[in-house]
Amino acid sequence: MPLTAAQIAAALVDRVGSDAVVTDAGKMGAYLNEPRKRFHQGAAAVVTPPSVEAVQSVMGWANENRVGIIPQGGNTGLVGAQVPLLGNEVILSLHKLDRIRSVDTAAGVMTAEAGVILENAHRAAEAAGAMFPLWLASQGSARIGGVLSSNAGGVNVLAYGNARELTMGVEAVLADGRLYNGLNALKKDNTGYDLKDLLVGAEGTLGIITAASLKLYPLPEDYETALVNVASPEAALDLFQLMRQRVGSRLNAFELIPHIGLDIQLRHGMLDADPTASASPWYALIDLTRMAGTEPGSLQAALEAAFDEELIADATIAEALAERTRMWAFREQMSECQSREGASIKHDVSVPIAAVPALIAEGTAAAEKIAPGIRPVPFGHMGDGNIHFNFSMPVGADPKAFMAQYDEAMHAAIYEVVLRHGGSVSAEHGIGQLKVDLLKQVKDPVALEMMRAIKTALDPHGILNPGKMLG
Amino acid sequence: MPLTAAQIAAALVDRVGSDAVVTDAGKMGAYLNEPRKRFHQGAAAVVTPPSVEAVQSVMGWANENRVGIIPQGGNTGLVGAQVPLLGNEVILSLHKLDRIRSVDTAAGVMTAEAGVILENAHRAAEAAGAMFPLWLASQGSARIGGVLSSNAGGVNVLAYGNARELTMGVEAVLADGRLYNGLNALKKDNTGYDLKDLLVGAEGTLGIITAASLKLYPLPEDYETALVNVASPEAALDLFQLMRQRVGSRLNAFELIPHIGLDIQLRHGMLDADPTASASPWYALIDLTRMAGTEPGSLQAALEAAFDEELIADATIAEALAERTRMWAFREQMSECQSREGASIKHDVSVPIAAVPALIAEGTAAAEKIAPGIRPVPFGHMGDGNIHFNFSMPVGADPKAFMAQYDEAMHAAIYEVVLRHGGSVSAEHGIGQLKVDLLKQVKDPVALEMMRAIKTALDPHGILNPGKMLG
Incomplete structure (x- = not known):
């Protein structure tokens, strides 16, 4: 009993x-x-x-x-x-395990316990003259254990990777209480299976991460940031390719934002000034790292090249920190601003980068067919192929009625487009309990069998986060 | 029976x-x-x-x-x-599965079968105007399946990661013949356990990789390469930190080479000219990526800063391709040149970067105590903390007698130093059958139990590469 x-x-x-x-x-x-x-x-x-x-x-x-x-x-x-x-x-x-055990900038590693708040990890790195480059909207309350267990992404994945790529090793308590000690500060270690990456992103179903060794990077001297008018997602994609060709791994972020996002934020007084150069159907927020040994100007030169190629028509380069901050606020408030406009239906999806324009076009067409007057608000990490494909309810609609009527049909329509383009139905946020049934429908069945076999091997009584991810 | x-x-x-x-x-x-x-x-x-x-x-x-x-x-x-x-x-x-199924530079992905020779993967990427940045000495014969199964590293791990980080997804045949289809071209996909990274580096003990989707990068416009005289591994470490501060992720390679390597190669006519500026106990080979949008000169400026800080005394910057090629030949011939000098005892180890100088000092002292006259030849990927800690036999020694007398004792001594500094006894090459017993001695026992549980779950009859890695 x-x-x-x-x-x-x-x-x-x-x-x-x-x-x-x-x-x-x-x-x-x-x-x-x-x-x-x-x-x-x-x-x-x-x-x-x-x-x-x-x-x-x-x-x-x-x-x-x-x-x-x-x-x-x-x-x-x-x-x-x-x-x-x-x-x-x-x-x-895990919130009481909130110690930063060590920060070693020479070795490029910080060991933080699971309960350390992400922002505190940032501060500890900066205090030592280094950077832990994982930034999320929720960084003031998200804790390292959860950040890793969900393999969180954020705005700088392009240059530094997801939580997985930023983790060197983990310590974890297994289902039966054994302690796995996989903490290390090694960039290369080919001594066995990659248990670290199995525990990262497993949503606590295979073990409880209690601490992690995290990669530190040198602090950039500065950033170069611009908000660029682009006519379409296709133009944004071309601009992205041009940036990659010209600045390579210095490209820190390449975010796509539709005009409606600006509209909503200005209307609700969420921005103290309009950060854009002029009105445009789409904007690309571009952010470059500048190290101490490089002169400023790479972004300006790249944008001039893009003008010459007629890829873009207008742009603002941030001259002062306040401008850069405003541009980023514009991007970061994209999720929040939607809640000011009533209900919205959200999809956290990814496709191969080249398919982003098709995803947006086909997803928008499908949505407008299902719910006339619906307002598409696709935005996000274009450089990662990861779009938060959200839809705000039609102006004046009843939020509850809107969700009841359209939520399910919209999901089905968007996921159909995503899967047709070889995409993922959960790019960043994971499966949890929300997408368990969806996962069963869309995942390679052999992958599901392998996952279940691994789950049973490491947690035979199924006591770790029961019912999550695999059902 | x-x-x-x-x-x-x-x-x-x-x-x-x-x-x-x-x-x-x-x-x-x-x-x-x-x-x-x-x-x-x-x-x-x-x-x-x-x-x-x-x-x-x-x-x-x-x-x-x-x-x-x-x-x-x-x-x-x-x-x-x-x-x-x-x-x-x-x-x-797998050599007959040698098709490159697709190359998509817009999506930044190439799908190659397991039998594709690494050099052919390079060529296919370059033909499409892109780059697959994994270079190994054996690239003319190594095949993608083996490269991934061993999580190969090479000279550009610093900027691009190991084979693991360069792989987006894999297709694999499991022990019982089921096909796992994990091919994708997604930078973000949080739909379940990280099976890709479990199969990569598993040395064929969990499944047989039959194809992989590999990351493509834009081709750099050019490289900046220098061979720098450094007085000691400590000075090399300081120089490495300075380079990271100044050029960040443009730092493609940072390789350490001891003077004896130059000596041997010149003596055996392996170099058409001396690639160094002047004699020095140690050399650092530094390689920077230069994208189309950046002016040349970052390396020169960084080295001038290093002179000013008295970190280095002399350096040669490659002016022409021939010079760069010669510098790289000097590095790449380090393994081969040792065989011209008789037997050598080799260790493929890594430590946290900051511990590389201590590893070399303590390992050298221990070795010279065991085998007077032995010639230490530690070289390799300093930027990854990965040193090929090799020792050539004393001049004039009998190769067989040398190995019989010292091989085991030297391994024990070097691994003791490595483990004391939190290092790995197999940074790049893996476990195979050579290091099965060693792994049992040095690996976290809970990690070994987890590995065995996963092995049993995915290959219950133990038919995949029996006895390898886990014994």
Whole structure:
């Protein structure tokens, strides 16, 4: 017979002390309510282990007693991986493991515990004269363990990679409490299977990441940033290729934003000034790294070349930090600004870069057919082929009725286009509980079988984040 | 009762036809003899499937009949992963799967089958105006499947990563003949466990890679290359940090070479001219990418800064292609030149970059204590913390006696230093059969348990490259 919530709480108090167990419904709210308020299950308890040993102790007990454990970081995930699915699980919050164990700029590595807030990791790196180049909208609350478990991306993937590429090694507690010590500061290590990359992005279903060694980079001297008018996603793609040819790996970000985003932000007073040169159907936000040994001007020269090739018609290059900040705010407020316009239907998708224009054209056509008056707001990481393909409801529509009527049909239509172009139905945000059924439909069946076999091998009783990702 | 070699050969002919089965001892030699001639087992047969379906058919049969299968590419591996351990296995050569399925520079991806020779992959990329940046000494015979299965590195890992980072997706035949289709051209895809990175570097023990989607990069306009005199590995490390600060990700290669390497190569007429500026105990070979939008001169400016800081005393910047080629030949002949000087004891190790000077100092001291007169030749990828820590026998020593007397003791001494600095006993070359016992001694025991669990989950009868990596 499964343990009751009271029995679970009592056993956890026995293991880690009452300071590390939360059962009060009010206090549990912070752990249960996720950003988009889509998932509404309770939990048997929340446990907040103060040490890696305490995590091990909890897992040893949970494994013996078949109690589901949900690892949680900053609770910023968008697919429900970090909140309960069944209601009888225990949330294991890593927030007390918030120590930066070491920063070694000479070796180019920082070892941070799972509970370190991403922004604090940035600060620790900068204090040592280095950079940890992973920036997310949620960096003020997202924690390293969750960032890695979801293989988070962000705006500088183009130059530095996802969380996976920025991680050298991890330490993790396995389902039965064993501790895997894979921390290292090595750029090359061919001694066995790539367990690090298996744990990164596994959404806590294979082990609980307790610490990670993260890559540090030299701080750039400066950036060169521009907001460029482009006539279409095709023109943006050509401009992207030109930039890659001319500046290679210095290209830090290449983000696409539709005019409607500017419109909404100006209307709602979200920008203190218009950051663009002139009106344009699309804008590309381009950001280059400039190291100490390079003169400024590469971006200007590249944009002049693009003018000469008639790829672009107008552009603003940020002259001062305030301008650069405004350009980035324009990009970063794209998600938030949509909420000011009522309901929106969202897709976090990727395709091969060359297929981005087709994705946007075909997805827009399909959406407008389904829901006349719907407002497409596709934006995001064009340089990674990763578009947040969002749609705001028609002006004046009723949010609830809009979602009820169109949510499902829109998903089906957009994913059809994505899959036809060899794309991914979850580029950044993961599977969690939101996309479990979708994954079963679209993933290579042999890949699913391999994933299940690995899951069973590492978590035979299925207690790690039960039901997530694989169902 | 296990099948006899004759039964195995007959069954294979049944499956894939006699054109795809080799049993003649003479003809099998090419598959059995590996580069360093350290492993001397026979095989039941060699099978050379002409299609992915034929690989599946062979594996389905092998799994049912418990016949060990050794996937083989260009047979260039240095740790015996691609040749038999027991003598009753079948070598499955992928060399007939040598088609480049597609090259798409707009999407930045090339799909190549496992049997494509690395140099042919380079050519296909270049013909399309792009670059596949993985260069190895063995690129004229190494094949993509082996390059990926061993997670090969090479001289440009600093800027582009190992084979793992250069691979977007793989297609692989599993132990029981199922086909995993993980080919894609996506920079971001968070739909499940990272199976690609599990198969890359698994040395054919989890599946047989039959094709891969590989990242393409824009061709640089040019390179800037210099050979710089550095007084010590410490000075080289400081110079490396200065370069990273000034040119960031444009730093393509940073290789360390000891004076003895120049000495040997000049003595044996391996260089048509001395590529160095003047005599120095150590040299750093520095290579920068220059894209079309950047003026030349970054390397010169950086070296001037290094002079000003008294980090370096002399340097030659390559003015013409011939000079650059000679500098690179000097580096690339480092392995070969040692064989002109009799026996040598080799270690392919890595440490955190900051520990490279200590590794070289402590390793050299330990070696000279064990074998007076021994000649240390540590060289390699300083920027990756990856040193080929080799030792040539004392002048005039007897090669066989030298190896018999010192091989084991030297390994123990060098690995002790490596492990003390948190390093890896196999940075590039892998485990194969050469380092199975070593791996058991030095690897985190929980990591080994996880690896075994994954192996059993994906290859329950242990027929994929039996005995390799995990023993």
